[in-house]
Amino acid sequence: MTTAPAPAPQPALRPVRGIGLGGGLAANILNMVGIGPFITIPLAISAMGGPQAMLGWLVGAVLCAYDGLVWAELGSAFPRSGGPYHYLLHAFGPARLGRLFSFLYLWQSLLIGPLSIASGTVGLAQYASFLAPDMKPWHMMAIAAAVCLVNTALLYRDIRSIQRLSIAITVVVVAACLWIVFSGALHFDAKLAFDFPEGSFKPTGAFWMGMGSATLIAVYDYGGYNNVCMIGEEIKNPGRTIPRAVLLSIAIVALLYLGLNLSILGTLPWQTAQKSGAVVADFMQVIYGRWGGVVVSVLILIASWGSALVVLLGFSRVPYTAAVDGRFFRPFARLHPTGRFPTVSLLFMGVASAIACFFSLADLIAVLIVIQTLFQFTAQCVAVVMLRRQGAAAPGQFRMPLYPLPVIITIAGWLYIVATSQPRHIAIGIGMLALGVAIYLAQSRREGAWPFRVPAWRAP
DSSP states (O other), X not given: OOOOOOOOOOOOOOOOOOBOHHHHHHHHHHHHSSSHHHHHHHHHHHHHTSGGGHHHXXXXXXXXXXXXXXXXXXXXXXXXXXXXXXHHHHHSIIIIIHHHHHHHHHHHHHHHHHHHHHHHHHHHHHHHTTTOTTOOHHHHHHHHHHHHHHHHXXXXXXXXXXXXXXXXXXXXXXXXXXXXXXXXXXXXXXXXXXOOOTTTTOOOHHHHHHHHHHHHHHHHHHTTTTHHHHBGGGBSSHHHHHHHHHHHHHHHHHHHHHHHHHHHHTTSOHHHHTTOSSHHHHHHHHHHOHHHHHHXXXXXXXXXXXXXXHHHHHHTHHHXXXXXXXXXOGGGGOBOTTTOXXXXXXXXXXXXXXXXXXXXXXXXXXXXXXXXXXXXXXXXXXXXXXXXXHTOOOTTOOOOTTTTHHHHHHHHHHHHHHHTSOHHHHHHHHHHHHHHHHHHHHHHHHHTOTTSOOOGGGOO
């Protein structure tokens, strides 16, 4: 009697590499051009007390360009879902400090992901008040939370259909920004745009603190050029596509933001702009009347919705990749059987972001940047140096020009932003860092992992 041969083992499900350069640019640009610039321009003007706030946008653009080189090199080296988790793990050693740093990235992502998504949807709801002035605060919170849940449902599908949707929204967003810039250029008044108060550039303590605050706001608005790295396992030809998507998106958005700022400052007095709750809508209403404010508000709502969508897409991959590595709860490693996207991880991030919508926007933004800087951004700069010293470069891997200058400038920029932040936001960041280390140590002690050692008599 013969026995039937055992069936061949089925290959493990893996994400689909379905996103090209267009989709990668869309994922980044939509993340970057969300609600941010449309609600934070008044905050930056107020922080510096005049149109010299443009300095913050310029410094932020330079810092993000150098940081983009860091992301481009790391993303090219490790095109994996949840990118920074792998960068830190391999740079600092999978059996040593890399275990701690990758866990801290996972820990901060469980906080930063919902905060980042919520900041976009809360801003969206606030801008909707231009269309419905009688809206109450709890209405805005409910709208913001509902958008998070709707986006979760929209992302519960094959990545290729999401690419088509994100490209279409990006075209609308860029067209809206160009319309705003073009309208401002036709009505530009240099006396308004450069109406600097007396002593605006005097290098006092207040000036440096104000520029630090304005730069923090700008960095928040530029943030998102790394989104393509978060979905690296779903990118076609990642060694070339990821660096191009990162660096091109920074250049495109920097030009759009500088144009937006100049257009507004050259049309509205900065004293009026800094008090506006919907500054772009007010600006377009001055030029075109009520219909202009309404149309641009609708376009901004589309932009902020699309941004929240792709931010959720990126962060939903972080718990998934940690679970695949056995470093997080096993259910988070589940992929949809046909769509092959993370299911539990996506649902968790979507629900957590809806809950985070009940915090204030200003605190969401400040805590977001401080925690990311303390947990991740500076560590990634060191990771590039560590990987360079290890000398393990893949064929065709992107290498940043002028190394190590971009790394040095990036670290200095991040430290400056933290040093000029509010003490309570720094305290929250340090507290969350300490709590993350404590949780890691408790888990490692239980598992006998680094820095603890399993006694010989207990070894298998």
